[in-house]
Amino acid sequence: MEKQRYERPVIKKLETNMPNKFGTQTELAPKTHIDNVPVKKLIEEFGSPLFVVSEQTIRKTFAKAKKAFTTRYPKVQFAWSYKTNYQNAICNVFHQEGSWAEVVSGFEYEKALRNGVDGKKIIFNGPDKTVDDLKLAIENDSLLHIDHLDELYTIIELAGNGGKKPKVAIRVNMDTGVYPMWDRFGFNYENGQAWDALNKIMRSNKLELVGLHTHIGTFMLSANAYSVAAYKLAELALGIQKKYSHEIKYIDMGGGFASKNTLKGAYMPGTDTNPTFDDFAEAITSALINSDFKPDKLPLLILETGRALIDDAGYLLGTVISNKRLADGKRTTILDIGVNLMFTSFWYDHKVTPAQPFSHYTENTVLYGPLCMNIDVIRENANLPLLNKGEHVVVHSVGAYNMTQWMQFITLRPNIVMIDEKATPHLIREKETLDSLMSYEKVPEHLKKFDL
Numbered sequence: 001m002e003k004q005r006y007e008r009p010v011i012k013k014l015e016t017n018m019p020n021k022f023g024t025q026t027e028l029a030p031k032t033h034i035d036n037v038p039v040k041k042l043i044e045e046f047g048s049p050l051f052v053v054s055e056q057t058i059r060k061t062f063a064k065a066k067k068a069f070t071t072r073y074p075k076v077q078f079a080w081s082y083k084t085n086y087q088n089a090i091c092n093v094f095h096q097e098g099s100w101a102e103v104v105s106g107f108e109y110e111k112a113l114r115n116g117v118d119g120k121k122i123i124f125n126g127p128d129k130t131v132d133d134l135k136l137a138i139e140n141d142s143l144l145h146i147d148h149l150d151e152l153y154t155i156i157e158l159a160g161n162g163g164k165k166p167k168v169a170i171r172v173n174m175d176t177g178v179y180p181m182w183d184r185f186g187f188n189y190e191n192g193q194a195w196d197a198l199n200k201i202m203r204s205n206k207l208e209l210v211g212l213h214t215h216i217g218t219f220m221l222s223a224n225a226y227s228v229a230a231y232k233l234a235e236l237a238l239g240i241q242k243k244y245s246h247e248i249k250y251i252d253m254g255g256g257f258a259s260k261n262t263l264k265g266a267y268m269p270g271t272d273t274n275p276t277f278d279d280f281a282e283a284i285t286s287a288l289i290n291s292d293f294k295p296d297k298l299p300l301l302i303l304e305t306g307r308a309l310i311d312d313a314g315y316l317l318g319t320v321i322s323n324k325r326l327a328d329g330k331r332t333t334i335l336d337i338g339v340n341l342m343f344t345s346f347w348y349d350h351k352v353t354p355a356q357p358f359s360h361y362t363e364n365t366v367l368y369g370p371l372c373m374n375i376d377v378i379r380e381n382a383n384l385p386l387l388n389k390g391e392h393v394v395v396h397s398v399g400a401y402n403m404t405q406w407m408q409f410i411t412l413r414p415n416i417v418m419i420d421e422k423a424t425p426h427l428i429r430e431k432e433t434l435d436s437l438m439s440y441e442k443v444p445e446h447l448k449k450f451d452l
């Protein structure tokens with residue numbers, strides 16, 4: 001048996017904290033392995049901090065989502081939201097599972113092409129598509145989701161130059177009963193902007209209207225909002241059918257399904273409260289099936305869900321730098337994981353688990369990152385056992401957005417490893433080095449020398 005560790009006794013101050021139905025949150029077991037690979041070994045081999053992605057979890061989560069929709073609706077297509085996590089290895093797992101690509105910039109568009117996605121299976125969203133982006137996407141028969149009238153007129157102009165007929169959809173924003181309403185993207189449903197844009201497309205005769213799109217928000221905690229949105233898009237589609245005898249091919253409900261993370265200030269953990277894929281699927285598919293589409297004329301249903309498919313598959317491993325006490329006696333632990341790597345710590349209380357056995361004496365702890373910045377707080381209040389210098393922690397459910405929104409600030413970005421289904425880790429993105437970063441910089445001749 002391992003020798004028991006001495007822990008210095010402390011007087012424990014009582015603090016108000018957010019309880020859940022099991023009392024205040026305490027991790028009962030250490031997270032020593034990820035998909036059967038020891039955390040310690042991963043850190044030894046690939047360094048700390050380290051992002052780890054579980055291929056098995058991605059595939060399992062995808063299967064759950066797919067089943068929820070395909071058991072309820074005849075024609076379903078997923079499109080992987082590149083900005084949620086565009087590491088090529090991760091995109092390709094989704095493409096292997098049958099997902100198309102959903103991109104929001106020229107950079108992401110070209111990344112999808114280079115990954116080998118057929119242009120016809122790339123959905124191009126976002127407010128900033130340059131003329132060159134549009135030309136390339138039209139040439140490749142990609143699906144252009146128009147955000148504003150200026151873009152619509154540009155596409156009509158490009159279509160006028162001969163060549164291929166652009167395949168377009170419009171993005172529609174609407175009141176779904178969830179506020180604040182996301183009305184900065186696309187055309188509004190209630191005030192008639194959406195109809196106006198559709199009429200302009202149909203009248204131009206130069207574009208092929210193939211679909212209708214909406215993306216009502218992100219981390220949505222109401223499945224019913226999707227039911228309202230699906231109903232409104234169905235109304236538009238049926239209106240076009242009536243007025244122009246034109247059938248659209250698809251309704252794209254965007255993404256925004258909440259993952260299982262816990263929002264800051266939430267009373268209960270997200271695993272207990274957030275809607276499931278089945279809840280979202282039931283809301284969307286019932287609205288479509290109960291609308292006036294003839295049963296054999298139901299449009300293809302496209303889903304661009306991002307975070308709910310990848311959050312749980314991502315872990316961030318880190319190491320304890322030091323322990324100290326704040327002026328008021330509160331325990332703090334400094335980790336080598338900062339908000340530069342974990343953007344989502346600004347709105348989630350991420351679950352943090354020790355990676356080795358620990359004693360059952362816990363204390364409310366602030367977890368700080370390594371940055372020389374006061375805002376570098378990973379958790380303001382985590383009920384944790386004592387973590388010693390050099391020991392490791394595992395932060396859970398960081399798969400969405402952290403590996404794309406991370407910042408190169410003060411420190412360098414770390415390695416990303418994917419563990420395959422046979423428990424073999426693969427390096428999928430190499431850590432930055434001083435050399436790799438310096439390769440972007442240029443120093444003018446007259447600034448190359450100085451005397452101190």
Ligand SMILES: *Cc1c(COP(=O)(O)O)cnc(C)c1O
Binds near residue numbers: 084104219
């Ligand atoms: C970001 C985004 C998504 C994915 O959103 P999640 O909240 O990660 O599911 C889907 N569609 C569009 C248009 C987006 O901008």
